[in-house]
Amino acid sequence: MTNNKTILAWIDEMKALVNPDQIVWIDGSEEQLEALRKEACESGEMIKLNQEKLPGCYYHRTAPNDVARVEDRTLICSRKEEDAGPTNHWKDPQEAYKMLYDIARGSYKGRTMYVIPYSMGPVGSPLAKIGVELTDSIYVVLNMSIMTRVGQKVMDVLGDSNDWVRGLHCKCDVDPEKRWICQFPEDNTIISVNSAYGGNVLLGKKCFALRIASYQAKNEGWMAEHMLILGVENPKGEVKYVCAAFPSACGKTNLAMMIPPEGYKAKGYKVWTVGDDIAWMRKGEDGRLYAINPENGFFGVAPGTNMKSNPNALISTQKGTIFTNVARNLDDNTVWWESLDKNPPVNAEEWKGAKVNGPEYIAEGNKLAHPNSRFTAPTANCPCLSSEFENPKGVPVSAIIFGGRRPDTVPLVYQSRSWNNGVFIGSITGSETTAAAAGAVGVVRRDPMAMLPFCGYHMGDYFKHWIEMGEVLGDKAPKIFNVNWFRVDEDGHFIWPGFGDNLRVLEWILKRCDGEVDAVETAIGYVPKAEDINLEGLDFSVETLKSILAVDNAKWAKEATGVEEFYKKFGDKLPAELRAELEGLKSRVNA
Numbered sequence: 001m002t003n004n005k006t007i008l009a010w011i012d013e014m015k016a017l018v019n020p021d022q023i024v025w026i027d028g029s030e031e032q033l034e035a036l037r038k039e040a041c042e043s044g045e046m047i048k049l050n051q052e053k054l055p056g057c058y059y060h061r062t063a064p065n066d067v068a069r070v071e072d073r074t075l076i077c078s079r080k081e082e083d084a085g086p087t088n089h090w091k092d093p094q095e096a097y098k099m100l101y102d103i104a105r106g107s108y109k110g111r112t113m114y115v116i117p118y119s120m121g122p123v124g125s126p127l128a129k130i131g132v133e134l135t136d137s138i139y140v141v142l143n144m145s146i147m148t149r150v151g152q153k154v155m156d157v158l159g160d161s162n163d164w165v166r167g168l169h170c171k172c173d174v175d176p177e178k179r180w181i182c183q184f185p186e187d188n189t190i191i192s193v194n195s196a197y198g199g200n201v202l203l204g205k206k207c208f209a210l211r212i213a214s215y216q217a218k219n220e221g222w223m224a225e226h227m228l229i230l231g232v233e234n235p236k237g238e239v240k241y242v243c244a245a246f247p248s249a250c251g252k253t254n255l256a257m258m259i260p261p262e263g264y265k266a267k268g269y270k271v272w273t274v275g276d277d278i279a280w281m282r283k284g285e286d287g288r289l290y291a292i293n294p295e296n297g298f299f300g301v302a303p304g305t306n307m308k309s310n311p312n313a314l315i316s317t318q319k320g321t322i323f324t325n326v327a328r329n330l331d332d333n334t335v336w337w338e339s340l341d342k343n344p345p346v347n348a349e350e351w352k353g354a355k356v357n358g359p360e361y362i363a364e365g366n367k368l369a370h371p372n373s374r375f376t377a378p379t380a381n382c383p384c385l386s387s388e389f390e391n392p393k394g395v396p397v398s399a400i401i402f403g404g405r406r407p408d409t410v411p412l413v414y415q416s417r418s419w420n421n422g423v424f425i426g427s428i429t430g431s432e433t434t435a436a437a438a439g440a441v442g443v444v445r446r447d448p449m450a451m452l453p454f455c456g457y458h459m460g461d462y463f464k465h466w467i468e469m470g471e472v473l474g475d476k477a478p479k480i481f482n483v484n485w486f487r488v489d490e491d492g493h494f495i496w497p498g499f500g501d502n503l504r505v506l507e508w509i510l511k512r513c514d515g516e517v518d519a520v521e522t523a524i525g526y527v528p529k530a531e532d533i534n535l536e537g538l539d540f541s542v543e544t545l546k547s548i549l550a551v552d553n554a555k556w557a558k559e560a561t562g563v564e565e566f567y568k569k570f571g572d573k574l575p576a577e578l579r580a581e582l583e584g585l586k587s588r589v590n591a
């Protein structure tokens with residue numbers, strides 16, 4: 001498939017290490033993928049689902065100890081420890097290679113090495129980048145061929161270039177004690193061992209498109225962010241694009257595919273999805289910031305997805321999709337997860353594979369699907385996929401939105417006072433932890449720009465890079481906002497209806513970008529006047545709206561103290577601009 005000497009030499013080296021019985025190059029053809037699906041079903045690695053109801057869909061189950069990303073076993077292996085920074089786990093590259101090679105050695109014996117050439121971004125786009133993943137898992141091959149563009153065409157574009165990212169995945173025996181997800185940013189290399197969970201092994205996604213790419217982006221003057229990209233079309237037919245960074249399982253897929261409320265639909269509003277998880281952004285010829293989605297599929301959270309909450313996501317999963325760790329309905333060989341509908345299958349197989357009576361099992365307090373069960377669906381299935389999805393130049397970004405799960409303190413929406421103030425707001429993002437990563441759920445932690453688990457270098461330098469991008473973009477920079485869909489009442493219920501109704505907030509955001517609406521200046525930034533959020537057709541009182549737009553200076557004084565504590569980690573790597581923003585916030589909330 002290629003004469004590229006750097007690729008051939010690396011594959012020879014890896015082959016000598018892992019010792020496969022044979023090597024198969026993934027050419028991207030449907031025949032080859034179909035043969036692999038058949039093989040995976042014969043070995044039991046995958047189950048073919050009901051082909052009338054779910055054509056081209058398959059089911060897979062991971063080991064019960066291997067169901068989410070493992071942040072404490074994810075390492076940044078830069079030569080200097082300081083370059084990984086205080087928010088990453090670090091290991092010396094020489095020691096890491098030795099440890100990983102000892103684990104990987106001979107691990108493909110009796111198995112096949114699949115070579116997957118893939119492009120992150122439209123093949124040949126000036127914003128795209130290329131990787132090669134080696135894996136011994138057909139499941140990984142099939143997922144990568146949904147999530148990225150794979151095959152011969154990628155090699156053709158790469159030619160002899162050495163600008164590609166090396167990725168070695170060894171499933172081994174999925175031993176959690178020997179599980180390591182290692183990035184070597186200075187070597188453009190990723191090694192992942194002893195896992196088969198998507199976020200750890202689909203190396204194009206978090207490992208390349210965020211951890212390695214964020215480092216490349218800093219050095220090359222662009223941005224790699226954990227952001228959805230969506231277009232809002234107004235009744236005049238104009239489309240404006242926004243990017244939003246929320247931590248894992250905090251609503252990116254849902255916002256990216258939202259259905260406008262009835263009243264908005266009637267007026268002609270439409271929402272178009274460009275991406276649901278990752279954005280690569282660069283300054284364009286006209287000086288504005290342009291974004292592409294480097295992915296070609298959605299690796300989405302299944303539980304909670306239904307025809308009411310997110311029909312576009314659900315429809316995206318109805319063909320050519322791989323389901324992982326959801327439950328199976330054994331009567332008709334389809335899938336089920338919590339809140340898909342009100343009828344859990346009686347004749348069910350829960351996510352670990354035990355046969356159970358669904359309703360009884362749930363009544364006993366169990367879940368049929370794992371909370372982080374996922375679907376891998378082709379973007380092409382999405383009914384609201386943007387016509388710009390394949391545009392090699394990307395889409396111009398009007399607004400950047402940060403957000404997280406905050407039961408109190410943070411208002412529904414506010415606008416930053418300036419670019420640097422917006423960077424400050426992104427840097428102090430807090431959110432309750434979710435099932436997307438192993439560990440406790442529901443604990444508020446700081447997750448700057450939703451990049452805490454994904455920034456491939458020193459977070460202080462990353463903040464500085466954001467400040468510098470603002471200088472480069474000048475008055476053409478997107479406006480920066482923060483949202484919080486997750487304020488709760490005394491009974492712990494979400495106050496704001498969220499989902500499609502979030503368009504009401506996006507409308508205000510876009511009006512602010514165009515200078516069409518006023519706002520109230522508060523200690524933290526600009527908050528909407530309650531009458532400027534359209535509540536038409538919604539059973540929601542202005543009083544309640546006011547309660548979730550309110551800024552409580554006493555709470556924010558506490559927040560500022562928490563930020564001050566958090567910022568200590570960065571020492572003198574904390575940009576002076578952010579220090580000044582914190583001082584500004586403190587003086588305003590205490591005024």
Ligand SMILES: Nc1nc2c(ncn2[C@@H]2O[C@H](COP(=O)(O)OP(=O)(O)OP(=O)(O)O)[C@@H](O)[C@H]2O)c(=O)[nH]1
Pocket residue numbers: 246247248249250251252253254255276277299300301303304305309436485486494497498499502
């Ligand atoms: N209350 C409320 N919940 C929401 C909203 N949007 C999403 N959620 C819930 O948040 C959870 C995760 O949503 P996703 O859209 O899959 O999150 P994500 O950010 O794409 O997650 P990753 O794929 O892990 O990066 C689901 O359980 C949703 O039901 C909202 O507007 N309000």
Ligand SMILES: O=C([O-])CC(=O)C(=O)O
Pocket residue numbers: 068069198199200205206247248249277299436437
């Ligand atoms: O990487 C994963 O496993 C899924 C994901 O999008 C996230 O956790 O943000």
Ligand SMILES: [Mn+2]
Pocket residue numbers: 226247248249277
């Ligand atoms: Mn994500």
